[in-house]
Amino acid sequence: MKVTLQERALIAAGFSRESSPEGFGPLWRSYRVRNERCQGWFHSLSLEDEPWSVSIHDFVIRDDFVMNFDSPRYLTVTWFRSIAGEEFSPYRKLRPNSIWGQSIGGGPWRGVAHGGIPVQSVSIEVTPEFSARFLDLEYEGEFRNVEKAFVSLGRNDEFPEMKALLSGLWPQPGDEGRSKLFYGGKVLEAMSLIVERTRREAPGSRRAASPADCERIHDVVCYIDDHCAADLRVPDLAAMACMSPTKFKSTFKLVTGMTVIGYVQSRRVSQAEQLMRRDDLTIGQIAHAVGYACAGRFSAVFKREVGMLPSEFRKSVVARRCQGGEPNR
Structure with missing residues (x-):
């Protein structure tokens, strides 16, 4: 994934490229904004030859910010360290220390982040094609609907394994040497956690309303x-x-x-x-x-x-x- 959706949106909002803070190695690109509307950082690990990326938000906006994106399709799972806001269609509250899953693309995504509260999060994004290959390799046709599994995240905040995985991806001093292999392994681990969690659910919980x-x-x-x-x-x-x-x-x-x-x-x-x-x-x-x-x-x-x-x-x-x-x- 050459450039993530968040990266494009934040560049348009005034972020510019800067040297990464301590802990972020050479794989990361960091962007910073310092104006009257927004202060903080956005960090992206998006490699030319990989169908996945990792994004870190660490900024605060002065006023409420309406998000209205239309993008190529991809799947994302996010851990919010800090956030206040809502997603629309369907309406869901954005909560701190929560896990959020989304299927982005195929139409606009809309939400709002409330001003004055830091937006701090770690996200993994993967392409649907990568997801399909992963499922074919690991589950041999036993599990197909990974998109539904992503979207279900956020309806139940209790997913401690995913919280631990994503929070651990936020680089700390001394983590500069983390490799592409390290991050790629964490992406595969996150995919496995999502699939296994969904497979453990009772069949009746996945029925649809008329x-x-x-x-x-x-x-x-x-x-x-x-x-x-x-x-x-x-x-x-x-x-x-x-x-x-x-x-x-x-x-x-x-x-x-x-x-x-x-x-x-x-x-x-x-x-x-x-x-x-x-x-x-x-x-x-x-x-x-x-x-x-x-x-x-x-x-x-x-x-x-x-x-x-x-x-x-x-x-x-x-x-x-x-x-x-x-x-x-």
Whole structure:
């Protein structure tokens, strides 16, 4: 993969080539940006003769940044050390210390990264052709749908093996000698982890919802988006979808990849992130505005979703707006 999608986008955003920091060997290309909108680094390991690449993001943007990419098709798995934002179609919350899988290409990908919070991540990207060859060699026709396996990542954040693998790819002082063979081996290991994890899933977890059920769930999701601060009860939402509560909960998770409660909480937190950019509201007032009577409960949910307490989030946003600064490696 000669030039990764992220690399092209970031170059267009003002990043320029610079010498790599300590720990990054000669295989890496590093880019840096220092302006009023963004501060930090992007590192890419993309070799001319290899169908895979490794990317590291380490920057902070001042304001929310809408991502809207249309690219050649490839598969990617990412570990986010730090992030705040959302992916659209389907809506999914971007969370710190989480694993994310995507199939990029064949149409635009859209999302938003929230300003003031460092974007720090490690990604492996592979071509579909490489994936097909890997599966033919390692599994002899037993497993075919690796694209679906990638896309399912992010619906369950508990993937400690992948977190350990990807976090270990972030170079530290003394790692300059890591070779092409080292990184290629880690790419194959990541592929194996994804395939084996998917094969261990119960067959019933991979069934598909009917088009009619998908449409009903979509309507309920739109309702939740517009009324996320309200007292949303599963029986009422199930009635809107013309389903029993049991079927509604299982179908909702099948379609969205999230539980009903998890989805409502993610929407409330997203709304709270926007409100905390205002100086005229206390955190308690914001908690109440997004549907939490107890500020303590709101703080616990916010920290799980964003990776920091509401007070820390507000302090970070204010600091980034008042003065520049780069995220620490």
